[in-house]
Amino acid sequence: MAPSLSEPFSDSSVLIDFVINQGNGVKGLSEMGLKALPKQYIQPLEERMCMTNVQAQESIPIIDMSNPNDLEVEKSICEAASKWGFFQIVNHDVPVEVLENVKDATYKFFGLAAEALEWKDYLSLFYVSEEEAFALWPSVCREQVLDYMRKSEVVIKQLLKVLMKGLNVNEIDETKESLLMGSMRTNLNYYPKCPNPELTVGVGRHSDVSTLTILLQDEIGGLFVRGNDGDNWIHVPPIKGSLVINVGDALQIMSNGKYKSVEHRVVANGSNNRISVPIFVNPRPSDMIGPLPELIENGEKPIYKQVLYSDYVKHFFRKAHDGKKTVAFAEL
Ligand SMILES: O=C(O)CCC(=O)C(=O)O
Ligand SMILES: [Fe+2]
Secondary structure, rough: OOOOOOOOOOOOOHHHHHHHOOOOHHHHHHHHHOOOOOOOOOOOOOHOOOOEEEEOOOOOOOOOOOOOOOHHHHHHHHHHHHHHHHHEEEEEOOOOOOHHHHHHHHHHHHHHHHOOEEEEEEEEEOOOHHHHHHHHOOOHHHHHHHHHHHHHHHHHHHHHHHHOOOOOOOOOHHHHHHHHHHHEEEEEEEEEOOOHHHHHEEEEEOOOOOOOEEEEEEOOOOOEEOOOOOEEEEEEEOOOOEEEEEEOOOOOOOOOOOOOOOEEEOOOOOOOOOOEEEEEEEEOOEEOOOOEEEEEHHHOOOOEEOHHHHHHHHHHHHHOOOHHHHHHHHEE
């Protein structure tokens, strides 16, 4: 039974049934035209975005990738990964058409079905093989997602090569390539319009568990990155055709802390629906991750221990989004 507008979801089991079991998602809630946010989505005050903490004059670096082997470009990538942990790339090799197609496919998918978390619905696609993707992924988006992943691989390899060079790791053999990018997951995120955006979050504060994340966002905006001073938040402005790149915990650990996996969050929006499509480039679940041996051989003191990547990810998902605390799991 659909819940009535006059008494929407005072009972949590009705809400869970509507959003999850019946598959309506947060999208279903948004489209009911609720006057107020259901209480289950109201976040504690300290987790809500306070606009006085936004640093409007700051922005993360925007890097032109037309000449990825140019020394100045290499330098700006490594500096951005050390200082910010976040940057946007423009003039990369992923065709704008591929990006547009995967955004359209995301809209199409959420026209069909949804599941829920925070004020956000998402579909998570773990890549195993093309055959499996053809068998299991929704047909409305699988071609576009596969194309987006395939075409992004070039830029992912370029970035990892440059970032490794910045650590004086000049050879990426098969084992290292697998450690850096042995598994990939693409999420289709949908943040429906929200009746009380200031009371909730699209995605709470977190850092990613990936090596690198490649994020495509639409033109709405709402992604904020923790500024260098630790208190403020910096908006990541949508730039058509760009990809947002961020360092994840696995790369922070492997680089022995040189590259930073930075907290970020997504605010809910009172006027527009928003989509984003991150590719999480990860080690394999069975890999041990820790500071790269080359760094230790060069005399660096390790600040992280070796951990099984699947244990690290399990640890991340055991707790609610809670900022940067996951990485403490690997600290020595
Ligand atoms: O939607 C976004 O812009 C970011 C999403 C995100 O941080 C994530 O899925 O890990
Ligand atoms: Fe994230």
